[in-house]
Every structure is written in C-alpha cells, then in structure tokens.
Amino acid sequence: MSVRPVQSSNVLTGSLAQIGNCGLFLLTLLAAIPRSFRYVRETLRQLWFVGAMSLTIIMVCGLFVGMVLMLQLYHVLSIFGGTSASGMVVALSVYRELGPVVTALLFAGRAGTSITAEIGLMRATDQIDAMEMMAVDPIAYVATPRFLAGLIAMPLLCCVFCAMSVLGGHLVGVTWLGIDNGTFWSNMTAVVDLHTDIVNGVLLKSLAFGAVVSLIAVYQGFTTPPTSEGVAYATTRTVVASSIAILALDFVLTAFLM
Amino acid sequence: MSQPRNSYAVGTGLFIVLGFAALVYLATQTTSVANVHQGSxxxxxxxxxxxxxxxxxxxxxxxxxxxxxxxxxxxxxxxxxxxxxxxxxxxxxxxxxxxxxxxxxxxxxxxxxxxxxxxxxxxxxxxxxxxxxxxxAEQLEDMLGKFFGAGGMADNLGGTYTVTADFTNVGTLSAGAAVKMAGVPIGSVQSVVADPVKLDAKVTLAIDNRYNQIPDDSSAAVFTSGLIGAQFVAIQPGGSPDALKNGDEMVLTQSAMQLEDLIGKFLVNGSSSxxxxxxxxxxxxxxxxxxxxxxxxxxxx
Incomplete structure (x- = not known):
C-alpha cells in the first residue's frame, strides 16, 4: 500500500516508471474511495481549503481575463466593423479553452502546491508512517479526500471563473467601449450552446483537469524524499507536471470533443 | 484539524452554492436557453x-x-x-x-x-x-445584383481596335481588365499610363471588331465588380450617329468611385420595388x- 519514490538513473525509464507509478497510485486512490467515506468530514475540510479558499484568486483572474480579452478583440474587430461580435467571441473562447485551462493552472499553483507541500511534510516528519502504525489508512485518510475535493472543486471554480470573465467582458465592452447591451447578449446567446460549450467545454474539461491536477499533487506529496529539499522539489514538480499535463490534455480533449 | 467545525462547513457550503449559481448563470444567461424580458x-x-x-x-x-x-x-x-x-x-x-x-x-x-x-x-x-x-431586410446580394451587372470575361478577341479615354482617377484598374458594355465583356484594357502633360490617367481600350457601331459620344466609366472585386471599364452608349474608330479618344469619362462613394450613392438610390x-x-x-x-x-x- 505504501508509495515510495522511484529510483532510476536513466531519464527515460525513470519518467516511464513515474507515469506507471502514478497510474497505479490512481488505482489505489480510487480503490480507497469506499474506505474514505468514513472521513467525509475531512473531504469537506479539503473542499473548503482547495475550493472556497481559491475563490478570490479565481474571481479576480477571471474578471481580468474577460476584460483584457474584450479590450483586445474590440480593437481588432473594430477594423472590420464587427465589434458587436466581441461578446460572443469572449464567451466562446472562455468557455471552450481559457476558462478550464487558466482555472486549472491557477488551481495547480494555488491548491496543488499546498497539497504536495502538506503531504510531503507529513512524509518527512514520519506522520504517514505513524498513521500506518495506528492502523489508519493514509491513502483513505490523507490522499483520497484531497483528490475528491479537487475533483469537486475544479468544475465549480471553473464556472465561477467563466461567469466572472463574461461579466468582465461586459464591463469593458458595454460600459466602457459602448457596445450595445442587447447586442452583446443576443449575439452571445445565439451562438453559445448549452451542450457543446457549457457541458463539454466548461464542465467536462474542468473535471478532467481537476482529476489530473489533484492526482499529480497528491502523488508528488506521497513520493517526496523525506528531506526539506525533497519537499521543495516535489512542490516545483507538481506545478511543472500539472501545467504540461493540463495543456497536453486540453489538446486531446478538444480534438475529441470538437 | 483544530478548526472549529462550522467555520469551514459554512465556507464550503457558500463555495458550492456560489459555484452552482455561476453554472446556472452561464447556462441561462449566456446560452440559447435564455429568454429574459425586461421589466416594464x-x-x-x-x-x-x-x-x-x-x-x-x-x-x-x-x-x-x-x-x-x-x-x-x-x-x-x-x-x-x-x-x-x-x-x-x-x-x-x-x-x-x-x-x-x-x-x-x-x-x-x-x-x-x-x-x-x-x-x-x-x-x-x-x-x-x-x-x-x-x-x-434588404439582402446584400440582391442590392449588389441590382447595382452591378453580371460578370464574365470576353471571349474570342479576334481583331480589336483601340480607343483611348482619359480618367482623373482609375482606382486600381490595370492592363488586362475587362471592358464591358451592358454588362457584357467586349474587350480589355490594353494599357494604363499617366499622361505627363494633362496629369491624368490615359487608358487604352482594345475593343473587339464585332462591336464597331459604338457611338463616338459614348461614355466610359471605371466600375468595380462586387464590393471588393476587380475593377473594369464600362461603356455606356451615347446617341451620336458616328461610330468610334481606331485611335479615337472617348471624351466623356467617369473616374473610379471609392467604395465609400459607391455605398453612399447606392443608399441614396436604393430600390423600393x-x-x-x-x-x-x-x-x-x-x-x-x-x-x-x-x-x-x-x-x-
């Protein structure tokens, strides 16, 4: 049951072993879900930590992404006299790509790193081993609640991000640049589709990203070398690996869902 | 884990409610499901x-x-x-x-x-x-169709005769452009050169010999096919009994219109049929x- 860091001198076999180990760890996590129901309060606490505490950064970033997107689009589209389409383009680009991806990147930076650091310190200070000795399953008590919390929090955060982006676009476009309010909304509602854009774009993508980021964060925490340097490296690796995984997965998902 | 139980439970609840509220907002206000009508x-x-x-x-x-x-x-x-x-x-x-x-x-x-x-x-x-x-609503295609004739290139340019016409502005007209009468191609533009003395554009038109009955007081105008299409020379027949001959100069010309003029002109003449x-x-x-x-x-x- 216990997860140990991979030791390999070869880069290729090392990274392959990392991926394989991570996959096995995912199976262990999923298998521990029934056992973690006992610790539902812990899951709730993690949801508060990764979700509710991330709201500020997500809302502020969403607002600014929508605002800057609208500003850029307005100046390009005004060349063609098509500024009335800018609200629609903001909504589509945020729902389909920017919302899930930027939320996931922020989530990896805000929540993923602290999960890794927390579990890594537990590992370094032998708390994980202590739990095993007290017959408390560390996977069910530490790993699975954090994974589930990330899985639940990401789609909700992404919805908040997208809503704030649209409001930011509205703020700049209608209030500042003078696009007609009705045209802004009517163009948007005419093009945005509930299934392809909201369900497939916002919800499905952010769910997948939430799973990937939480898995990487928890896995890196559990495989941290039990030194202060190891915790630092693991935290960095969480951000790097999450970012690569998010962007690569985004391409794959878009190719499949389009 | 020393948190008082309720503080994070309330925070989590607020977060979930806010998340779902955002989802409902996205689904109802920004998609085609939306159908709001404003107050009074x-x-x-x-x-x-x-x-x-x-x-x-x-x-x-x-x-x-x-x-x-x-x-x-x-x-x-x-x-x-x-x-x-x-x-x-x-x-x-x-x-x-x-x-x-x-x-x-x-x-x-x-x-x-x-x-x-x-x-x-x-x-x-x-x-x-x-x-x-x-x-x-006016369909743009209808409007343009009324304003401009059908396109097409002149075929069978066997023998041609040349006439010249002076324009104050030829727009983007270039050698090889079509010469049309009543919308039908009858020849092509042979050369476009600037006149060093009169300081305008001297356009040489090569017109098919079949069309040798064009009155010599006909006017030539530079038109554009479509909004952003190529420019061509349109000849509008006059009423003179004498026909244009090789080497003649067409006196009545109308220069290329800028797109803005064109649209302005159209809007004023818009049809109501x-x-x-x-x-x-x-x-x-x-x-x-x-x-x-x-x-x-x-x-x-």
Missing amino acids: SYTVDTHFANIGQLKERAPVKIAGVRIGQVQSITLQPGAEVADVKLAIDKNYDKIPLDSVATIFTSGLLGDQYVGIVYGTSKKTVAEGGTLALTKP DQKNAGNGTSPGKSSSDKPSSPTPTGKQ
Missing part, C-alpha cells in the same frame, strides 16, 4: 416578408435610439411571413399606428436591428397591437433608403 415593456406585433439576419433580443430603435428589443421571431404557419414581436419600453408608448417598422443593418457587416419610422396617425399602437407597415406590406401614405420606399435617424418626408414627430 409592452409587446407589438410586426410581420416581415424577410428578416435577414435579425436575431431575438436585437435592439429596436427610433431615430437611432434604443427603445426595446426583439422578443420573439416565429414563422407564420402556412405563409412566407415572419412574425416578429417587439418588446418596447413603456416610456415610449406614443408610437403612431401607421409607423413603419424596417429592418436595418448597422454598418455594412454589422448586426441587424428593427428601426421604427414614425407615421402621422393620431392613434398610437397599444399593448399587443400590430404595426401593419413594415419593410423587409420589393416591399410587400408598405406603401400607403407614408412613402416608406423613400424613407427606407434613408438612415433611420433622418426625418421622413411626411412623418415628423
């Missing part, structure tokens, strides 16, 4: 022969000022007529019953909206009433070609 407004029915690209929630304007929005667009069962319901702000309840509802386009490629041009009637349209006079419901009293044919902000000949408020 009254609805007016209109029937259009063609609504073009008009969408629900598009603005309704009088004199260019937004007074409401399009509430719904449905097709009348069994007829080729679109039912358009307008939700108009209660503050603007003095709209004459014989006002004309017209579908305008904001700019050349912009969105369409419903413009209302006031009539003269003392009666005003009430809640649920109908504006009987409407003017359908395809209106269906309009036409008694308020001369909507005339008003249709004006901007919605310009006053109509008879209806002033």
Whole structure:
C-alpha cells in the first residue's frame, strides 16, 4: 500500500516508471474511495481549503481575463466593423479553452502546491508512517479526500471563473467601449450552446483537469524524499507536471470533443 | 484539524452554492436557453416578408435610439411571413399606428436591428397591437445584383481596335481588365499610363471588331465588380450617329468611385420595388433608403 519514490538513473525509464507509478497510485486512490467515506468530514475540510479558499484568486483572474480579452478583440474587430461580435467571441473562447485551462493552472499553483507541500511534510516528519502504525489508512485518510475535493472543486471554480470573465467582458465592452447591451447578449446567446460549450467545454474539461491536477499533487506529496529539499522539489514538480499535463490534455480533449 | 467545525462547513457550503449559481448563470444567461424580458415593456406585433439576419433580443430603435428589443421571431404557419414581436419600453408608448417598422443593418457587416419610422396617425399602437407597415431586410446580394451587372470575361478577341479615354482617377484598374458594355465583356484594357502633360490617367481600350457601331459620344466609366472585386471599364452608349474608330479618344469619362462613394450613392438610390406590406401614405420606399435617424418626408414627430 505504501508509495515510495522511484529510483532510476536513466531519464527515460525513470519518467516511464513515474507515469506507471502514478497510474497505479490512481488505482489505489480510487480503490480507497469506499474506505474514505468514513472521513467525509475531512473531504469537506479539503473542499473548503482547495475550493472556497481559491475563490478570490479565481474571481479576480477571471474578471481580468474577460476584460483584457474584450479590450483586445474590440480593437481588432473594430477594423472590420464587427465589434458587436466581441461578446460572443469572449464567451466562446472562455468557455471552450481559457476558462478550464487558466482555472486549472491557477488551481495547480494555488491548491496543488499546498497539497504536495502538506503531504510531503507529513512524509518527512514520519506522520504517514505513524498513521500506518495506528492502523489508519493514509491513502483513505490523507490522499483520497484531497483528490475528491479537487475533483469537486475544479468544475465549480471553473464556472465561477467563466461567469466572472463574461461579466468582465461586459464591463469593458458595454460600459466602457459602448457596445450595445442587447447586442452583446443576443449575439452571445445565439451562438453559445448549452451542450457543446457549457457541458463539454466548461464542465467536462474542468473535471478532467481537476482529476489530473489533484492526482499529480497528491502523488508528488506521497513520493517526496523525506528531506526539506525533497519537499521543495516535489512542490516545483507538481506545478511543472500539472501545467504540461493540463495543456497536453486540453489538446486531446478538444480534438475529441470538437 | 483544530478548526472549529462550522467555520469551514459554512465556507464550503457558500463555495458550492456560489459555484452552482455561476453554472446556472452561464447556462441561462449566456446560452440559447435564455429568454429574459425586461421589466416594464409592452409587446407589438410586426410581420416581415424577410428578416435577414435579425436575431431575438436585437435592439429596436427610433431615430437611432434604443427603445426595446426583439422578443420573439416565429414563422407564420402556412405563409412566407415572419412574425416578429417587439418588446418596447413603456416610456415610449406614443408610437403612431401607421409607423413603419424596417429592418436595418448597422454598418455594412454589422448586426441587424428593427428601426421604427414614425407615421402621422393620431392613434398610437397599444399593448399587443400590430404595426401593419413594415419593410423587409434588404439582402446584400440582391442590392449588389441590382447595382452591378453580371460578370464574365470576353471571349474570342479576334481583331480589336483601340480607343483611348482619359480618367482623373482609375482606382486600381490595370492592363488586362475587362471592358464591358451592358454588362457584357467586349474587350480589355490594353494599357494604363499617366499622361505627363494633362496629369491624368490615359487608358487604352482594345475593343473587339464585332462591336464597331459604338457611338463616338459614348461614355466610359471605371466600375468595380462586387464590393471588393476587380475593377473594369464600362461603356455606356451615347446617341451620336458616328461610330468610334481606331485611335479615337472617348471624351466623356467617369473616374473610379471609392467604395465609400459607391455605398453612399447606392443608399441614396436604393430600390423600393420589393416591399410587400408598405406603401400607403407614408412613402416608406423613400424613407427606407434613408438612415433611420433622418426625418421622413411626411412623418415628423
């Protein structure tokens, strides 16, 4: 049951072993879900930590992404006299790509790193081993609640991000640049589709990203070398690996869902 | 884990509620599910022969000022007529019953909206009433088709004779461009050179020998095929008994028009032949070609 860091001198076999180990760890996590129901309060606490505490950064970033997107689009589209389409383009680009991806990147930076650091310190200070000795399953008590919390929090955060982006676009476009309010909304509602854009774009993508980021964060925490340097490296690796995984997965998902 | 239980439970609950609220907002306000109508407004029915690209929630304007929005667009069962319901702000309840509802386009490629041009009637349209006079959306293709002839290249340029014409501005006309009469290609432009003395453009036209009966007082004009198409020389026959001969110069010329002039000219000359419901009293044919902000000949408020 216990997860140990991979030791390999070869880069290729090392990274392959990392991926394989991570996959096995995912199976262990999923298998521990029934056992973690006992610790539902812990899951709730993690949801508060990764979700509710991330709201500020997500809302502020969403607002600014929508605002800057609208500003850029307005100046390009005004060349063609098509500024009335800018609200629609903001909504589509945020729902389909920017919302899930930027939320996931922020989530990896805000929540993923602290999960890794927390579990890594537990590992370094032998708390994980202590739990095993007290017959408390560390996977069910530490790993699975954090994974589930990330899985639940990401789609909700992404919805908040997208809503704030649209409001930011509205703020700049209608209030500042003078696009007609009705045209802004009517163009948007005419093009945005509930299934392809909201369900497939916002919800499905952010769910997948939430799973990937939480898995990487928890896995890196559990495989941290039990030194202060190891915790630092693991935290960095969480951000790097999450970012690569998010962007690569985004391409794959878009190719499949389009 | 020393947190008091309720502090994070309340935070988590708030977070979940906020997340779902955002989801509901996205799903209802920004997708096609949305159908909000604004507070105090009254609805007016209109029937259009063609609504073009008009969408629900598009603005309704009088004199260019937004007074409401399009509430719904449905097709009348069994007829080729679109039912358009307008939700108009209660503050603007003095709209004459014989006002004309017209579908305008904001700019050349912009969105369409419903413009209302006031009539003269003392009666005003009430809640649920109908504006009987409407003017359908002009299709850009129709408009351009009326303005420009069909394209095509001259075939069988066996023997040609050349005439010259001086233009003050040839636009982007270049050698090889078509020469057309009545929209049919009859030759090509042989050369375009600047005249060093008269300081204008000297265009040499090679015209097929078959067309040797062109009156020598015909005029030549530089036209554009389509909005952004290639330019060509159009010859409009005059009334002289003498025909153009090789080496003659065409005196009457019309220079290339800038796109802005072209559109301006079109808007002034816009046709009113395809209106269906309009036409008694308020001369909507005339008003249709004006901007919605310009006053109509008879209806002033």
